[in-house]
Amino acid sequence: MAAAEEEVKTLFVSGLPDDIKEREIHNLFRIYDGYETCQLKYSGRGFQIVAFAVFTDQASALKAKEALNGFTFDPQSGSTLHIELARANSRTKRSRSEDVGPGAAEKKFRGPIGVPGVPYPDAGLSFFLAVHGIHLCRLDSVNGFSTPGSNPPCSTLFVANLGPTCTEEELTQALSRYPGFQKMKYQIKSGLPVAFVEFKDVLCSTKALSELQNFNLPSCDRGGMRLEYAKAKMGQPRTVRSTHV
């Protein structure tokens, strides 16, 4: 069977932090259609860890790649995923597990874990949020990054450190592609643009914040843009403090 034209349905994933666990990669991919299994490998030269994620077909693999490429895997270390189609498919046969070699410290995920034969329940919203907002970003809580000195997590982001020529259109382009984007308010504050950007919830704003932090827009003349949780959620009166909660 010379599968000369065998469709590559495996993704090659790099940019992983060195304390990555196979479980994390598994949880990253498992909500995507067609995902089957993954394994970690130590890349040849350096001692970088890479992962191979196997899908049922190339189209599914590419969809997951599109969704996750560039994902800031670990905001604390700045690790950003780099995903491409693998050069060849993983041998996913349950062949000799001896071929794993000394490098592979982890057990492989051969399909869904949990009850044998019972697939995962599909990706419900809470699961999606749990995986992407909490587990993958390694947030301490569903509230996002609550770092001392910053505002508490908020679904509205404040964007600053933009160049004087940064237009509303440019900013909108950068921000509106993030999941949960709702609206942006752009204004000039003492000659420089700033913006308020509303997201569906804190997890969405957190993801955009962590991925766009320090991003260099073409117009920028002063280092990357800076994002913070806004002091007040868009559309919420700030003066109402009398009532509880």
Add this chain to the structure above:
DNA sequence: AGCACA
């Protein structure tokens, strides 16, 4: 190091 709109 800059946080408005309702």
